[in-house]
Amino acid sequence: MALTRFLPDAYTQILIGVVLLATVLPASGQGAVAFAWITSLAIGLLFFMHGAKLSRDAIIAGATHWRLHLLIFACTFVLFPLLGLALKPLLYPLLGNELYLGMLYLCALPATVQSAIAFTSLARGNIPAAICSAAASSLLGIFLTPLLVMLLMGVEGESGSTLDAIGAIVLQLLVPFVAGQLARPLIGGWVARNSNWLRRVDQGSILLVVYTAFSAAVIGGLWEQIPLARLLALTLVCTLFLALVLVLVEFIGRRVGLNQEDRITLLFGGSKKSMATGIPMAQVLFAGGAVGTLILPLMIFHQIQLMVCAVLAQRYARRPEGDEVGLGAET
Structure with missing residues (x-):
């Protein structure tokens, strides 16, 4: 049925189910203590598998396109935070x-990896530049996100000093990632052969973190603090925020004279935020x-x-070879 196109995917439905369960x-x-320990182990495993899956050859192949990478990093770590601060008079009320504060935290996060690459490919x-920038964004985020959290959210959003936060993230996220990279010569082939099954490990880790986080929030009175009207307002804000970012990123790509393929990479790399990194x-x-x-x-x-980027990616995919397509162009 046509209506099924507008339904969330199966994983998102499970995610919603986990929130309801919590x-x-x-x-x-x-x-809660047991779930906290299990969640920490799951997060470490998640980033270990990310390190084991990431191809160094693919990263090296795209690493030379520094101009495009700088633009993607600027959109991710500069444009988003500036918009979050500039729109405070509208968003706060x-x-x-x-x-x-949650929107500011969103603005401080790195870009996605898998979906940015998948949409760029579609x-x-x-594609090589997308792989390189997405991987680098995740690694930079380990150091930049805590600093941005301090700058954007101040003491309200920070737990302990910035150096302590960076140290904790390095220990829990970067160390397993590096261990995965070092283990790649030994287990890389096995990981590639079992990628579909291992994706369940990634998804399961996120579900554990969401359940643990929302359990603590519900016990603390989350839903008493956030009425339905505010939840609907948040959905509208997120939709309009994404639309604004997409338009600005497309404008930047055209303004600096990127070709169509690089503008596509900038669009999908510079407009997305990572739940896989953000929640842990x-x-x-x-x-x-x-x-x-x-x-x-x-x-x-x-x-x-x-949902929006899936539609945009298919729109770009339908273009004839050599044709230019933009957000406002006819298809």
Whole structure:
């Protein structure tokens, strides 16, 4: 049916189910402690597998396109934060303090890896450059995101000093990633052969973090603090925020004279934010029930960006060879 095109994918439906489960049956007491330990181990495994999957040859192949990479990093780590601050007079009254801080946290995150590459590939963009910039964005985010959190959110969003936060993220995210890269010569072939099964490990890790975070938030009174009207306002804000970013990124690409393939890579690399990195990182940066509220904008934005970028990627994919297509062009 045509309506099924507008439904969330199966994983997103499961994600929503996990949020509902945490609402009805949150982990508490010793159960919460056990889930916290399991979640930490799952996050380490998640980034170990990311390190094992990442091809060094593909990164080297795209690494020379420094101009495009700088533009993608500027959109991810400069444009987003500036918009988050500039739009505060509009966003704060609509969202309130906690959800606005969640939007600022969203703005501080690195770009996605898998989906940015997948959409660039579907849209026939510069795939090697997309692989390189997406991987580099994730690694830079380990160091830049805590600094941006401090600058954007101040002491309200920060747990401990910035150096402590970076150290915790390095230990929990970067060390497993590097271990995965070092283990790649030994297990890379096995990882490639079992990529479909291992994707469940990635997804399961995220589900664990979401359940743990939302359990703490529900016990702390999350849904009493966020009425339905505010949740709908957040969805509208995330949609309009993404639309604004897409238009600005497309404008920047044309303004600096990038060709069509590089503009596609910039569009999908510079407009997306990573839930796979953002949710585990929030678990390290923020304390207790605050995590559930702070990651809510990210979860909504992530689903919207997937649906919108899927449509855009298919639109670019349908273009004849040599034709130029933009956000406002006829297809």
